[in-house]
Amino acid sequence: MTDTEIPRVVSASREIDAPVERVFELIADPAEQPRWDGNDNLAEAVGGQRVRGVGAVFRMTLTNGAVRENHVVEFVEGKRIAWLPSEPGKEPPGHLWRWSVQPLGEGRTKVTHTYDWTELNDEKREVRARATTSERLLASVDRLAALAEQP
Helix, strand or coil, X not given: CCCCCCCCEEEEEEEECCCHHHHHHHHHCHHHHHHHCCCCCEEXXXXXXXXXXXXXEEEEEECCCCEEEEEEEEEECCCEEEEEEECCCCCCCCCEEEEEEEEEECCEXXXXXXXXXXXXXXXXXXXXXXXXXXXXXXXHHHHHHHHHCCC
């Protein structure tokens, strides 16, 4: 594939046998995110950072020890959340992580996880961005499902 053929927006979706409220809570609470991160990239987030709206910034420590500030740019309670990560005190380089949830009735939820790097302006991050495929996103969705479906 050439650079022009590499998709800069990738996503993965699946149904989860859990109510939308439970699924969304696992996504919107940064302290829960390392539990379902399918890339094993997230180490920990301090509790009490539950996202409640656009403009929120939550901090996450990565497995390599680096800290990221995640700037929430989309938020609809129980439906959608998206953030732009950045190094502390710096502008986000332009890659966006989005989660959308949709109730399907009878305690089932459709979850879509999207990675969008169309605005990425940091060449050092492009190799990793290219490696973020739908299959890698699905690993996180599958781990989220396993947590949400626990009794």
